Amino acid sequence: MEAALRPYRSLLYIPGSRERALEKARDLAADGIIFDLEDAVAPDVKVEARATLKAALAAGGYGARARIVRINGLETEWGRDDVAALNGSGAEALLLPKVNSAADIETLAGLSDLPIWAMMETPLAIFNAAEIAAHPRLEGFVAGTNDLAKDVGCRTRSDRLPMQMALQTMLLAARAYGKVCIDGVYNQFKDDEGLRAECEQGRDLGMDGKTLIHPAQLAIANAVFAPAEAEVDLARRQIAAYEECVAAGQAVAVVDGKIVENLHVETARKTLARAEAIAAMG
Numbered sequence: 001m002e003a004a005l006r007p008y009r010s011l012l013y014i015p016g017s018r019e020r021a022l023e024k025a026r027d028l029a030a031d032g033i034i035f036d037l038e039d040a041v042a043p044d045v046k047v048e049a050r051a052t053l054k055a056a057l058a059a060g061g062y063g064a065r066a067r068i069v070r071i072n073g074l075e076t077e078w079g080r081d082d083v084a085a086l087n088g089s090g091a092e093a094l095l096l097p098k099v100n101s102a103a104d105i106e107t108l109a110g111l112s113d114l115p116i117w118a119m120m121e122t123p124l125a126i127f128n129a130a131e132i133a134a135h136p137r138l139e140g141f142v143a144g145t146n147d148l149a150k151d152v153g154c155r156t157r158s159d160r161l162p163m164q165m166a167l168q169t170m171l172l173a174a175r176a177y178g179k180v181c182i183d184g185v186y187n188q189f190k191d192d193e194g195l196r197a198e199c200e201q202g203r204d205l206g207m208d209g210k211t212l213i214h215p216a217q218l219a220i221a222n223a224v225f226a227p228a229e230a231e232v233d234l235a236r237r238q239i240a241a242y243e244e245c246v247a248a249g250q251a252v253a254v255v256d257g258k259i260v261e262n263l264h265v266e267t268a269r270k271t272l273a274r275a276e277a278i279a280a281m282g
């Protein structure tokens with residue numbers, strides 16, 4: 001499925017070292033999995049985790065879920081071996097951590113033919129967001145709000161005020177080049193109310209979905225990032241009203257007291273396509 005249409009409401013991180021979680025993920029309602037070899041895996045088990053993950057990917061069973069592997073940075077002792085091990089492994093894409101510029105994407109593009117995703121989690125990445133998004137092998141962005149907060153020195157706030165400029169900059173860059181953009185994680189994985197509020201904020205901003213750290217977070221992200229029934233209904237009515245008005249030689253329809261022009265119909269069609277793609281996930 002085309003990356004822009006594929007559902008990415010929920011991307012669940014799973015440490016490559018956790019066999020039980022790798023097994024469990026085959027039955028979880030995640031749109032995608034980020035198999036992690038980077039920060040969720042301790043240095044002394046990195047090599048073992050790579051082998052464990054390779055075996056899980058070879059065994060398969062992940063269905064329609066996107067299979068993205070977060071490798072270690074290419075400057076680390078593990079990064080290049082991760083890439084070599086994952087070529088032909090069943091991974092669908094590689095997620096490069098701590099990207100700073102398009103040159104980092106280019107380096108990885110020279111080592112693997114897989115589509116590339118970028119962790120947007122350094123101040124330089126935010127300043128270079130447009131050139132990173134423009135790279136032809138780049139498929140999507142994942143916000144790394146923990147690392148970004150560390151580098152910026154900001155405090156964690158429930159309204160994420162200190163993150164807004166970075167989140168919106170990466171979104172604008174992603175959209176300028178037709179790429180996917182996924183929000184960062186919500187660390188308090190037992191706080192459903194806080195997670196829902198953060199998902200709603202990400203959805204309001206325009207994010208395609210949210211990265212998650214625990215299966216208990218899946219249902220909320222899946223619900224918030226799916227078009228609601230009322231949105232689908234409105235989209236259908238907008239399209240019908242607009243088509244009727246075009247047939248009558250006009251360019252502006254009115255639905256629920258609001259104007260509907262061709263651009264609104266484009267959004268309405270995307271809403272329906274997204275709802276259909278989600279339904280097709282099963």
Ligand SMILES: CC(C)(COP(=O)(O)OP(=O)(O)OC[C@H]1O[C@@H](n2cnc3c(N)ncnc32)[C@H](O)[C@@H]1OP(=O)(O)O)[C@@H](O)C(=O)NCCC(=O)NCCSC(=O)C[C@H](O)C(=O)O
Pocket residue numbers: 012013014015020021022024025036039040119121143144145146147148184185189213214215
């Ligand atoms: C946070 C956790 C360490 C909690 O683990 P645990 O204590 O085992 O949780 P539970 O006992 O509640 O688990 C219940 C069952 O669910 C399975 N499980 C847990 N987590 C996952 C998961 N992520 N994927 C799949 N399955 C999972 C357990 O195996 C239990 O199953 P069962 O045996 O059947 O009962 C843990 O959730 C965890 O490690 N989460 C992932 C952490 C992670 O990946 N962190 C790195 C990504 S976040 C990041 O790096 C941010 C970014 O870079 C930035 O800068 O912001």
Ligand SMILES: [Mg+2]
Pocket residue numbers: 039097119121144146147
């Ligand atoms: Mg990080």
